[in-house]
Amino acid sequence: MRSRIVLAAADGLTTSAVARKLDINVATARRWRARFLQHGLDGLLDEPRPGRPRTVADAQVEAVITRTLETTPKDATHWSTRSLAAELGMSQTSVSRIWRAFGLQPHRQDSWKLSKDPQFVDKVHDVVGLYLNPPEAAVVLCVDEKSQIQALDRTAPVLPMMPGTPARATHDYVRSGTSSLYAALDVASGTVISSLHARHRAIEFKKFLAKIDAEVPDEFAVHVVLDNASTHKTPAIKRWLTAHPRFVLHFTPTSSSWLNLVERWFGELTTKKLRRGTHRSVRALNADIRAWIATWNDNPRPYVWTKTADDILASIARYCTKINDSRH
The missing domain is CATH 1.10.10 (Arc Repressor Mutant, subunit A)
Incomplete structure (x- = not known):
């Protein structure tokens, strides 16, 4: 900036004109113009500053x-x-x-994992294509199960939050059983179709597909994004899909749950309800989950996918290059 002030003055501009051209204060232009006239190039350098001298070399x-x-x-x-x-x-x-x-933080450590799926590129294009350009006359659902949700109750009452003191709970708990939640997130509307079961086998998944079939109007095709769990690929499931041709399954790559938007919804459920919830029975846990989902569906909020498949693959390629260039 100081050099530009001097060069503009050399072109014959007045101090005010220099300030307007470079979008700076008139006093700034006047100061550096005078410093250059008095000291030459040395005048454009910073003068020694007061204070304690630098001690770290x-x-x-x-x-x-x-x-x-x-x-x-x-x-x-x-x-x-x-x-x-x-x-x-x-x-x-x-x-x-x-x-x-x-920006060094040795105490922190992030996690990462690269998929080894040989069809990774094709599956990314397939799933992301559904998010960014869904087919006409079709519903796109992100489906997964959150298994082993524990009904936990603390061994002592939770002490409420007070000014200057957070809510406090005992570290130990009483476990009263588990529940498994099946959920289908509508990508367009954000509404969720759900079902709770005691177990998470292929038979429960088949029942959940039947529930989706009953709730989605017959005139729509159903595109389902889901992971590669064995319960999603049993002969019974394949026979059911053959009998219901409007269902089309789109599998995410292995080790790539981040591609399934329902995982983001599960994160909200965990953060807002399950992590700090207390339940003395599985029945109470299920009732709490159903109430939370009903509240969600009263005002659903769809998640907006923004990155294209090419953006994702380019980002992964850059990360792989960084890993390969590392000496570790």
Whole structure:
């Protein structure tokens, strides 16, 4: 910007004209124009600033980054600011500042998994194509089961939240059985067809398909996005599908549950109802789940898929390249 001010002034523009051209304050243009006239190129440099001189050298910054990224302590899986500061003879505050400046967080670890499905590319195009360009006269449903939902009750009453104190619950609990929830999320409307069962076998999945068949009007084809669970591919299920040709199954790639939008809905159910819920029986658990789903369907909110299949595949390709280029 300082160089542009000088060059614009050299073209014969007034200080006001320079300020308008570069969209800056007139005082700014005047200051750097005067500094250049008085000191030349040196006038465009920053003057020495007041305050305490810098105490951490570039070599120390490099040492912190190198140790953090390429080594581990003898007694731990990752460095802390204090352990690394003791190792390098620096202050804990200095290490903390360097980590923040370079976005280093050794205490955190994310998870990832790449699908090994040989038909991964074709399946991604198939499922994402349904989301972005659904067929006419058809309903697209994302189907899955959330199995082994536990009916849990704490061994002591939950203490309510108070100003300055969060709600508190005991770490131990009494388990009163489990339930399995089958859900079909309508991609267009966000409504959910659901069914609760004590078990999650092929026979329960077949019953759920029959429920979907009864609730979706006959004039619509039914495209179902689901995973590769064995209960979805038994001979009994194949015979049922043959007898109901309007049903078309679209399988997500293995290890790619993120492609199924109903998993996002399961996440909301878990966060908003199940994780902190207390139930003394499976019947109470099922009643609570049914009530939550009814409330959801009163005001359904569809999830909007935005990435194309090509965007997803390009992102995965970049990640694979990063992994291959890594020395680890």
